[in-house]
Amino acid sequence: MTDPHGHGQIKLQYQPALPIPNGKLFLWLFLSTEIMFFAALIGVYIVIRFGAPDWPGPSKMHLVELIGAANTLVLILSSVTVVLALDAAQKDNASLARLWIAATFLLGGLFLGIKVFEYKSKFSHGIYPALPHSRMYEKPDVYFASAVRERLRVLYARIDADRAEIASKKTNLLAGPQTEDVQRQIKDLDDRDKVLADKKAEYEQAVGPVAGDANASAHALMELSKRIYPVHDEHEKNAEGEAEHESIGLNDKYPELKLPFVVTGGNMWATTYFTMTGFHALHVLAGLVAFVLLLFKRLDRTRAGIVENVGLYWHFVDLVWIFLFPLLYLF
Amino acid sequence: MTEPHDTHGAGEHAHAGHGTTKQYLAVCAALMILTFVSFFTFRLLHNTQVQMTWAVMMAVSCVKALLVMLFFMHLKWEASWKYVLTIPATIMAIFLMIALIPDIKWRFETIAGGRTPSEERKVHMGYEHEPGTPAETEQGGGH
Amino acid sequence: MGKVWSLLFLMVPVLGVGVFLVAPAYGHWLPKDVSAHGHMIDHLFNFILWLTGGVFVATEIALFWFMWKYDAKRNPQAAKFTHGSHNVEVAWTLLPAATLLFIAIYQMNAWAQVKIFKPDMPATVEVTARQFEWRIRYPGPDGKFDTRDDLFTVNDMHLPVGETVLIDLKSADVLHSFFLPHMRMKQDAVPGSKIPMWVKIKEEGMYDLVCAELCGWGHYKMKGRVTAQSREDFDQWLAQLQAEQERTQEPEKPEE
Amino acid sequence: MAAIPHAHDDAHAHAHEHGREMSLGKFLTTYVFSFDHKVIGLQFLFSTLIWFSVGGLLALGVRWQLAWPWTKMPIVGDLFFSSTGGQISPEFYTMLFTMHASIMIFFVIIPILAGAFGNFLIPLMIGAEDMAFPVLNMMSYWFMWPAFLCMIASFFVEGGASAAGWTGYPPLSSVHSAAPASHTGQTLWVMGLIFVGVSSMMGSVNYMTTIIQMRAPGMTMFRMPMTIWGMFITAILQAFALPVLTAALFMQLMDRTIGTSYFIPEGLIVNGAPAGSGGGQPLLWQHLFWFYSHPAVYIMILPAMGMVSDMISTFARKPLFGYKPMIYSIAGIAGLGFIVWGHHMFMSGMSPWLGTTFMVSTIMIALPSAIKVFNWLATIWAARIQYTTAMLFALSFVSLFIIGGLSGIFMAATPVDIFIHDTYFIVAHIHYVLFGGSAMGIFGGIYFWFPKMFGRMMNEFWGKVHFFLTFIFFNGTFYPMHILGAAGFPRRLADPYHYETFQHLLPMNQFITVCAIGMGASQIILAANMIYSLLKGPKCGRNPWHANSLEWTAPSPPGHGNFDFQPVVYRGPYEYASPLVDDDYFPQTRPPVEGEDKLAHH
Structure with a gap:
């Protein structure tokens, strides 16, 4: 450190207890705190997961185990590249080290990319960390029923508004001179009106009267939910084979419907899933930032310490994922 | 940029405290195989022997974590300080998770009052008929 | 000095x-x-x-x-040079x-x-805490909860003396704590769970029921009253409560 | 090797004074965004002392309501409650005690011990020029500021500041409709605590690295002063416990903002409205919270214990009795501290079997504390006690900590806890430990190290007046609370006299409030003494107390880089009254004398 006061300052000597640089010690201590952070998250997950009366399996939540496994492989590969970068830096091969760091950065980016893809597929099915964004309800109760009714009301109101607009356009056209062009336009409008009317009828038929019935029983509402978003008990799936995966719900058939549905334990599943993978992804992101900073430096032997520290951090991120993958995807 | 450090023997063999590229690749291969082991355990056994798959997967994860720590994080080659830093952290982390587990037991025994979780859920579904719900508490003292 | x-x-x-x-x-x-x-x-x-x-x-x-x-200042002796004694x-x-x-x-x-050693008996009374009152429920003549003849009171609990009574504690919203200073009883009420308590009261009288866990701005006024009375008085009070309830309350919905 | 300076060597003391004219940029880097551990320590000191006064005023508000319920509250009543004739609202009362505890714990005691004294003393006492990571150190202070701002802002948002108790138990704290203050105020409270956590985490990792790696030659682990041991073990506690609280706080933040329900159980109806999607467990928060907050109690006392050990040994002019057992008992407290958190939850609805387990571990944690008290007593036995203000505060620490420690045994006993849980007995206990213990240690530390911090002595006469009044009023305030607790007087009630059972306790509460006001007023003496001595106090040399440890060999105040010579350590820090030397002290840096190795214990 420079001395701003200008008078000579002696360089003090120390007697370190451990034969490692301060930076590396700091990193290990920091990782200890990180371990406790993730231990708390995983501990909470375990309590909630095994304390829950019901817990949806991965397939119910559109979680593809294969993608998770692929992501694990990506992270493992990135761990190898970063350790090779360190190797190169220690051998003073700066350009090779930079190459490996770049590879690590790309692999980390790929991991995040896959994560984003997974998140998007959850969102597209209406699975968000929690209500009110999430369209999942815990049980087929009055709140679920009213949410369905509210959603249908909005949908129908939109269709009705569109049809009213079409009707007023048609009235305008009928009032004017009936040229061939106008005739064709009126026919067009009629067709569109018919499509909309058919669609509404189709929705009404598909959803059925249950949604409109204030006194619907829990059982009927559960059946409705299954029509909207088919869920299978693990045992059912076992008995009837994997084919059940393919069954299509209303939300899949008509993506514009976005109707609420019931998955017991679904919201707690989503909460823990998004929290744990989210905090992990933040750590990945922090690692990527560190890699970018490294790429601007000449990674020769003098900087091997920095590469080692960033690498240690990155391995820790890998380590966390090694536990998250089975806990979230395979439990 | 010049290469001032070339004289320091850049091409020398790896540090005594580090593995060789070959070792790293072998560890990488082992990690990948282990990943597939847990994946196929899930695919083949999860529907019939749930507890078994959980045990297998946790064991596999621990082995993987150990491999990463030993080889990638170079703990295999470090001096004995590694024990001072890693063992307390590991013990504390495991202890925290274990310490939270009685909560699960508590929930099953006391909340559910001996009922199975699915029976408990039925009680919740009929919740509207218990006191403290909006229908019955209009005259309540809350503001 | x-x-x-x-x-x-x-x-x-x-x-x-x-x-x-x-x-x-x-x-x-x-x-x-x-x-x-x-x-x-x-x-x-x-x-x-x-x-x-x-x-x-x-x-x-x-x-x-x-x-x-x-x-x-007053002690001329030198301090004793010692580092401790094993x-x-x-x-x-x-x-x-x-x-x-x-x-x-x-x-x-x-x-x-x-x-820990919970007596093996049906609950005499069920207490549900909510902001900011104690809702008390007796099983009624059939001795079972969740039936049509359940009896309700608010903040006014009666218990028979001289016999062990089992109280089930619940909460409808936040945490509360059921505190009877004279009976050396305290138990937090946790939403989502039912916690048993048991007590044998020795003396008749009226005792304060205090909420001892912060439950919001009205925590201080969440006051209940326990009336400990003889079995006959207690039964009579229950009968009176039932009569009142039948007169004033519309019939409840039947259970599913 | 540089020469070892004499104790009263004033020649170097002013060598490091800064130039008179200073540009703005230089001013900023020297006093505001400084990397120097001493400046950061003083920044922590002054920030926390300001918060101390805020927290104290909040406490006086609580006391006013308990002594004269529903009467016009001075100042506050006129400002905010003129429509009700100055009578405060119960919401406001709830907020008062919540913020009092939150501020005192997270913004005063923890940062003043670890942040102020830790920062200032660690490098000086181990012979380092600065912390291992000065930039990180600066950030750890500046991360306190978002927390400060969150807390200040929370007083002005709609609904007021957090009012869910400093423990923030859900569902009260995580459901918006549960209380008026459960809106923005509670969110800001959670965010503030997250920032404090990040700050402490940076600090603790930095302290550990510094203490492990940057000790002067000869300064072995078992030659470190107890203050450093206290700080070191505190840093370890923070590193392991704090991340758990941070995780829990993030979960509560998510419960509050994006609608998750980690701590909100199924089917909750609050104020007639369903809350969250349910499925969580309220007790989970309590487990996670106390997993941090019980060790936090030790985070709040271990450094003070270390500082008090140093002061007692210095002013008793006698080696600390049982140095190693003292260290082992600190370590024992820290280790046991992780497995006793359940004693806060005996009544929480946790399994009573678990209660028994936690009871045994809790009772056993009294053991290391007892060992420490015996050792302090043995240190002043056959000593030559100098009654300085710092010594008086240190001795009062011992005296009051005995009470705080013994009253803990009542709570640890599960059946007794059934009665005294959440009564004023708990309030008495926590204040005897945190005020009678930590705060007395802090006051002592201020009087003791003030000369080193600013190069000037504090006024001893007014220091003793301050001590006398604080000691009297402190006991007057908190000792009767034991009696209140024995009478079952519950805490956190805006109007306990609502219950016939507690009506006769009103006069005693009025007595307590009068003492509390006296105690608060006495602190003005401290503030005045500090400000006056800062400007006009007599200049002091390097070692005004004739103490042994390393910081007293540096100039007062120490310049940049702390030491103007290379410190080398030859012995432990408590060699007072050694027969080997003529002085009654024997600094750690003085070269060995003949026959020392025969006498050496450490």
């Missing part, structure tokens, strides 16, 4: 013990115990009080005496350790009696 300061420190044990001697005479003490198990808790309280009181007086007097005697350390480690272990084991039975 050393004398002044030592005397100031002497005031701590003197007044400290004095306060504890005088306070009970003015009623500033444990409220009257009316439960069958309360004597165990009071005994433990007094036992620990005497034990810690002894340690308190001994250590504080030692502190005073050393301060008084070893004042640099034997003394071992002695004052083992002695408190044994005492503490004794305290730990000595109290286990009382805890088990009050909180």
Whole structure:
């Protein structure tokens, strides 16, 4: 450190207890705190997961185990590249080290990319960390029923508004001179009106009267939910084979419907899933930032310490994922 | 940029405290195989022997974590300080998770009052008929 | 000045013990115990009080005496150059350790009696705490909860004396705590769970039911009342409650 | 090797004074965004002392309501409650005690011990020029500021500041409709605590690295002063416990903002409205919270214990009795501290079997504390006590900590806890430990190290007046609370006299409030003394107390880089009254004398 006061300052000597640089010690201590952070998250997950009366399996939540496994492989590969970068830096091969760091950065980016893809597929099915964004309800109760009714009301109101607009356009056209062009336009409008009317009828038929019935029983509402978003008990799936995966719900058939549905334990599943993978992804992101900073430096032997520290951090991120993958995807 | 450090023997063999590229690749291969082991355990056994798959997967994860720590994080080659830093952290982390587990037991025994979780859920579904719900508490003292 | 300061420190044990001697005479003490198990808790309280009181007086007097005697101004002797004594350390480690272990084991039975060994009987009453009142439910003539003839009151709990009663505690919203100072009972009410409590009241009377866990702005006014009465009076009160309820309440929806 | 300076060597003391004219940029880097551990320590000191006064005023508000319920509250009543004739609202009362505890714990005691004294003393006492990571150190202070701002802002948002108790138990704290203050105020409270956590985490990792790696030659682990041991073990506690609280706080933040329900159980109806999607467990928060907050109690006392050990040994002019057992008992407290958190939850609805387990571990944690008290007493036995203000505060620490420690045994006893849980007995206990213990240690530390911090002595006479009044009023305030607790007087009630059972306790509460006001007023003496001595106090040399440890060999105040010579350590820090030397002290840096190795214990 420079001395701003200008008078000579002696360089003090120390007697370190451990034969490692301060930076590396700091990193290990920091990782200890990180371990406790993730231990708390995983501990909470375990309590909630095994304390829950019901817990949806991965397939119910559109979680593809294969993608998770692929992501694990990506992270493992990135761990190898970063350790090779360190190797190169220690051998003073700066350009090779930079190459490996770049590879690590790309692999980390790929991991995040896959994560984003997974998140998007959850969102597209209406699975968000929690209500009110999430369209999942815990049980087929009055709140679920009213949410369905509210959603249908909005949908129908939109269709009705569109049809009213079409009707007023048609009235305008009928009032004017009936040229061939106008005739064709009126026919067009009629067709569109018919499509909309058919669609509404189709929705009404598909959803059925249950949604409109204030006194619907829990059982009927559960059946409705299954029509909207088919869920299978693990045992059912076992008995009837994997084919059940393919069954299509209303939300899949008509993506514009976005109707609420019931998955017991679904919201707690989503909460823990998004929290744990989210905090992990933040750590990945922090690692990527560190890699970018490294790429601007000449990674020769003098900087091997920095590469080692960033690498240690990155391995820790890998380590966390090694536990998250089975806990979230395979439990 | 010049290469001032070339004289320091850049091409020398790896540090005594580090593995060789070959070792790293072998560890990488082992990690990948282990990943597939847990994946196929899930695919083949999860529907019939749930507890078994959980045990297998946790064991596999621990082995993987150990491999990463030993080889990638170079703990295999470090001096004995590694024990001072890693063992307390590991013990504390495991202890925290274990310490939270009685909560699960508590929930099953006391909340559910001996009922199975699915029976408990039925009680919740009929919740509207218990006191403290909006229908019955209009005259309540809350503001 | 050393004398002044030592005397100031002497005031701590003197007044400290004095306060504890005088306070009970003015009623500033444990409220009257009316439960069958309360004597165990009071005994433990007094036992620990005497034990810690002894340690308190001994250590504080030692502190005073050393301060008084070893004042640099008045004490020509050089300080004793010692870094400690192994034997003394071992002695004052083992002695408190044994005492503490004794305290730990000595109290286990009382805890088990009050909180662990739940009597095998149906609940007499169910209490549901909510912001900011106690909703009390009796099973009615059929002896079962969740049926049409359940009896409800608010903040007014009646219990028979001379017999063990089982109380189920629930909460509808946030945490509350069911605190009966005269019966040495306290239990947090946790939403989403039903927690059993049991008590045998010895004396008739009216007692305060206090909420002892912060439950919001109205925490202070969440006051209930427990009326302990003989079995006959209790049954009569229940019958009266039932009659009132049938007259005023519309019939409840049948259970699913 | 540089020469070892004499104790009263004033020649170097002013060598490091800064130039008179200073540009703005230089001013900023020297006093505001400084990397120097001493400046950061003083920044922590002054920030926390300001918060101390805020927290104290909040406490006086609580006391006013308890002594004269529903009467016109001075100042506050006129400002905010003129429509009700100055009578405060119960919401406001709830907020008062919540913010009092939150501020005192998270913004005063923890940062003043670890942040102020830790920062200032660690490098000086181990012979380092600065912390291992000065930039990180600066950030750890500046991360306190978002927390400060969150807390200040929370007083002005709609609904007021957090009012869910400093423990923030859900569902009260995580459901918006549960209380008026459960809106923005509670969110800001959670965010503030997250920032404090990040700050402490940075600090703790930095302290550990510094203490492990940057000790002067000869300064072995078992030659470190107790203050450093206290700080070191505190840093370890923070590193392991704090991340758990941070995780829990993030979960509560998510419960509050994006609608998750980690701590909100199924089917909750609050104020007639369903809350969250349910499925969580309220007790989970309590487990996670106390997993941090019980060790936090030790985070709040271990450094003070270390500082008090140093002061007692210095002014008793006698080696600390049982140095190693003292260290082992600190370590024992820290280790046991992780497995006793359940004693806060005996009544929480946790399994009573678990209660028994936690009871045993809790009772056993009294053991290391007892060992420490005996050792302090043995240190002043056959000593030559100098009654300085710092010594008086240190001795009062011992005297009051005995009470705080012994009253803990009542709570650890599960059956007794049934009665005294959530009564004023708990309030008495926590204040005897945190005020009678930590705060007295802090006051002592201020009087003791003030000369080193600013190069000027504090006024001893007014220091003793301050001590006398604080000691009297402190006991007057908190000792009767034991009696209140024995009478079952519950805490956190805006109007306990609502219950017939507690009506006769009103006069005693009025007595307590009068003492509390006296105690608060006495602190003005401290503030005045500090400000006056800062400007006009007599200049002091390097070692005004004739103490042994390393910081007293540096100039007062120490310049940049702390030491103007290379410190080398030859012995432990408590060699007072050694027969080997003529002085009654024997600094750690003085070269060995003949026959020392025969006498050496460490």
